[in-house]
Amino acid sequence: MSSKSNRSIDDLLSPREHELWRAIKKLGEFALSAVGNEIEAATGLSGADFGVLSRLEDLGGGRLGQKELALSLGWDKSRLSHHLTRMEGRRLLRRDPLTSGRGMTIGILSSGRRAIAVARPVHAIAVRKHILQFISPAEGQALLVLAGHLNPAV
Amino acid sequence: MSSKSNRSIDDLLSPREHELWRAIKKLGEFALSAVGNEIEAATGLSGADFGVLSRLEDLGGGRLGQKELALSLGWDKSRLSHHLTRMEGRRLLRRDPLTSGRGMTIGILSSGRRAIAVARPVHAIAVRKHILQFISPAEGQALLVLAGHLNPAV
DNA sequence: CAAGATTGAACCCTCAATCTTA
DNA sequence: TAAGATTGAGGGTTCAATCTTG
Numbered sequence: 001m002s003s004k005s006n007r008s009i010d011d012l013l014s015p016r017e018h019e020l021w022r023a024i025k026k027l028g029e030f031a032l033s034a035v036g037n038e039i040e041a042a043t044g045l046s047g048a049d050f051g052v053l054s055r056l057e058d059l060g061g062g063r064l065g066q067k068e069l070a071l072s073l074g075w076d077k078s079r080l081s082h083h084l085t086r087m088e089g090r091r092l093l094r095r096d097p098l099t100s101g102r103g104m105t106i107g108i109l110s111s112g113r114r115a116i117a118v119a120r121p122v123h124a125i126a127v128r129k130h131i132l133q134f135i136s137p138a139e140g141q142a143l144l145v146l147a148g149h150l151n152p153a154v
Numbered sequence: 155m156s157s158k159s160n161r162s163i164d165d166l167l168s169p170r171e172h173e174l175w176r177a178i179k180k181l182g183e184f185a186l187s188a189v190g191n192e193i194e195a196a197t198g199l200s201g202a203d204f205g206v207l208s209r210l211e212d213l214g215g216g217r218l219g220q221k222e223l224a225l226s227l228g229w230d231k232s233r234l235s236h237h238l239t240r241m242e243g244r245r246l247l248r249r250d251p252l253t254s255g256r257g258m259t260i261g262i263l264s265s266g267r268r269a270i271a272v273a274r275p276v277h278a279i280a281v282r283k284h285i286l287q288f289i290s291p292a293e294g295q296a297l298l299v300l301a302g303h304l305n306p307a308v
Numbered sequence: 309c310a311a312g313a314t315t316g317a318a319c320c321c322t323c324a325a326t327c328t329t330a
Numbered sequence: 331t332a333a334g335a336t337t338g339a340g341g342g343t344t345c346a347a348t349c350t351t352g
Contacts (some may be wrong), residue, residue, distance in 0.1 A: 013278045020294050021281050023301035028182020030304050048342080067312065079343060081314055086341080102312050102351055124167045127175050134303040139296035140174050147177035149288040150184050202320085221334065233321060235336055240319080256329055256334050314349070320342080327336070 038126040
């Protein structure tokens with residue numbers, strides 16, 4: 001055992017591993033908030049609000065079951081319920097009980113339509129500006145493969 | 155203009171761009187929480203607690219100025235102050251006023267030493283298991299370059 | 309009972325205002 | 331005044347407990 005180290009050498013990350021881990025944390029923390037902040041400044045929608053409203057439009061044409069919404073966002077039911085309560089209070093959407101069976105259906109309202117229409121191009125431009133412009137096609141492919149390996153369940 | 159699209163085609167992300175953006179969000183959100191959850195389950199420390207304590211040890215041998223700590227974490231002073239208050243309450247560290255000049259100095263306490271000692275190998279193993287094992291050397295290099303482009307200021 | 313959803317408490321983060329001391 | 335830090339309010343997230351309906 002080398003006297004240069006005061007730690008168990010097998011347990012810890014190498015400098016290279018540590019550097020990579022920090023790069024990934026930076027990507028996750030900074031890039032996400034940069035895009036979210038641009039959307040919020042332009043429209044008052046948070047990044048999470050944007051995710052909710054865009055799924056309502058893209059997956060359901062403006063209306064979606066709450067369970068499906070939760071699944072497509074990867075959110076747990078409690079988080080979604082709290083978030084919908086806040087968005088409902090801002091008149092971005094409404095909840096209605098499902099006529100047949102249990103459950104709720106979520107419908108986008110006109111102010112939600114307006115907000116998401118403004119937010120979409122802001123979102124696209126911000127994602128390109130903060131992230132995509134730095135990724136080559138090969139690097140993008142690597143990222144897709146990497147993401148595919150993460151958490152089989154989500 | 156094509157009749158197939160009901161949106162302004164220049165404003166929105168292509169399917170490929172959208173896929174990439176979702177992969178990056180997944181990487182940022184899932185990978186971080188997976189590692190944090192393992193540390194928390196094993197030691198009671200959150201990922202943020204781990205960052206604070208490991209910097210105290212690695213950068214200051216157990217004691218660091220609050221300003222330096224904030225800088226090295228990339229946190230704003232308010233967030234750090236709130237977090238230190240909680241960690242101080244759990245006897246993981248203590249605050250002392252700087253003898254000369256303004257400011258505070260943060261010192262790790264014995265229970266903080268014990269917790270971080272347990273957490274380090276858990277952290278290293280979790281990072282490898284959830285992330286690093288899926289990244290080839292070339293992909294890692296691409297990630298480092300990408301992270302280097304993000305936010306010149308941090 | 310089980311699926312779907314809600315609630316409340318505890319914790320975390322951000323912002324703006326404030327406090328303290330050089 | 332300015333640097334360093336604290337505080338309180340408000341929104342966001344998680345967990346466990348609960349409600350409601352088939």
